Amino acid sequence: MPPWFETTLAIVAAIAAVFFFGKYREAAAALHESERMKRKLSKDLDRYRDVPQLRALRDGLIGERNLPVDDEGREHLLIRNSARKLVHVTVQRSAAPVAKEEVVHYRVGGEERPLQELE
Known part of the structure; x- marks a missing residue:
């Protein structure tokens, strides 16, 4: 195999490795961000889950609903x-x-x- 071909293969492999690790880091960052958003939205959902209960409490305390x-x-x-x-x-x-x-x-x-x- 000629030396220029081996050099070309090494350069192509290095470029492919750089792209692979770049995509890997991007995917890992996206996964981390999605986990963070999932936790945040889960907390928001818990807060909104309480809204009907709080409305019923308010209505019961001000006399619009019988307790x-x-x-x-x-x-x-x-x-x-x-x-x-x-x-x-x-x-x-x-x-x-x-x-x-x-x-x-x-x-x-x-x-x-x-x-x-x-x-």
């Missing part, structure tokens, strides 16, 4: 915590609508503070 009431007048509900475990909540409430420009205050340690809307 089970015991003999003492306490309302009961079951919701899941961040670890997806069931939690039994007992509520004794009084709900009142608020006018648009009205500021609601509450008292802590003898000091009156304005109440912020829950976001």
Whole structure:
């Protein structure tokens, strides 16, 4: 085999190896990114899975939906915590609508503070 042919084969093999390892790194980076996105979207899905439950809780607390009431007048509900475990909540409430420009205050340690809307 002539020396120029062996040199050409070595150069072609080196170029092919560079392209192969470049594609391998690109595929590995894409796989890593897809795993990262899967974890992120899974966390988002857990957050959105709680939305109907939170809406039902809101509606139950403001009186648009009836919660089970015991003999003492306490309302009961079951919701899941961040670890997806069931939690039994007992509520004794009084709900009142608020006018648009009205500021609601509450008292802590003898000091009156304005109440912020829950976001």
